Amino acid sequence: MSMAFLSRPVVVRVPATSANLGPGFDALGLALTLYDEVEAQVTAGGVRVEVSGEGEGDLPADETHLVVRAMRRAFAVLGGQPPGLALRCRNRIPQARGLGSSSAAIVAGIVLARALTEGGAERMDDAAALVLADEIEGHPDNVAPCLLGGFTIAWTGDGGAAAVRREPSPDIRPVLFVPEERGLTEVARAALPKTVPHGDAAFNAGRAALLVHALDGDPGALFAATADRLHQDYRAEGMAGTADLVASLRAEGVPAVVSGAGPSVLAFGVGAWTPRPVAGWRVLPLDVDLTGARLELD
The missing domain is CATH 3.30.230.10 (Ribosomal Protein S5; domain 2)
Incomplete structure (x- = not known):
């Protein structure tokens, strides 16, 4: 050729x-x-x-x-x-x-x-x-x-x-929280177990399906839809600051997750919520x- x-x-x-x-x-x-x-x-x-x-x-x-x-x-x-x-x-x-x-x-x-x-x-x-x-x-x-x-x-x-x-629905408002420290995907993957409980797998299957629905046009379902039992808790020890921020945001009712393998955090703006400054983190409201x-x- x-x-x-x-x-x-x-x-x-x-x-x-x-x-x-x-x-x-x-x-x-x-x-x-x-x-x-x-x-x-x-x-x-x-x-x-x-x-x-x-x-x-x-x-x-x-x-x-x-x-x-x-x-x-x-x-x-x-x-x-x-x-x-x-x-x-x-x-x-x-x-x-x-x-x-x-x-x-x-x-x-x-x-x-x-x-x-x-x-x-x-x-x-x-x-x-x-x-x-x-x-x-x-x-x-x-x-x-x-x-x-x-x-x-x-x-x-x-x-x-x-x-x-x-x-996604035009009402979806992603916000990134980006820390100064870096992370490595291979390290984050190494923290995952080889097997997970059947109940956790079933939980995530339902939440992933709900997440598609939420992103398609029901942002009100995002908090429930972004819950996870497969990877974030296993990685928390190696990313304590990330885990703490996710927990803090979710305690406020904000749908927040680890972005990829971390250590950044992705949150979805809901209602009148406005992202607050967090020491040591860049806050980036995006589309x-x-x-x-x-x-x-x-």
Whole structure:
């Protein structure tokens, strides 16, 4: 299969995401209006990466950068590699905070590779892009809303990852509480038991179903719908500040959950509730992103 590449740069904007949303472990995700932007261009040779904003000075500037690695995987699926790449990353999504920064990098890389390849969209549609993103990330709950926007229900079957996209009620008001300290997904996953009581699994199945209903148009059900017994309590010891904030907000009647693997907290505004300042935490009132990864041509 012959390959031809665009010579002009392309830019993609990818949203932050919050996964699990309480009971929907590894399945439910929400795209949020906080974005990374990545510009990429095919060059005559080599790899150059510039990073500004979140991760500046910490992230690699070579082939090991996650966006580059995702682009390489996507180019391989598309049929070949370009001679060189230049990237400029403008990051606003906090790193290692449970807000899908790695998923954003992976989705950005796949979408950029597809856009820089002549006929890329015909060779790799969104369904195939989601499968590849899940293979790189290891679970689809963040990559699905990042790619598709809105509220997503994701799963993995015989053909790989798949997702259903839904548009939440416009009355949904997400608020992020982002701490200064970082967390690692692999550490949070290591805290989970290999088995859980049948009653807890049944509890979460009911609450996850209720959460879909609540997000679709009944925000009043969000408090009950965001209750969880599968993962948050097991992770609490390693994220005491996060657990305390979730408990404090829920004591006020606010639907609050650990965002992804943490340590950030996602709350949903209900009624007249206004988020309060919390020492050591950034408070970010946001909206639900409805577009997902959005490509712009320079």
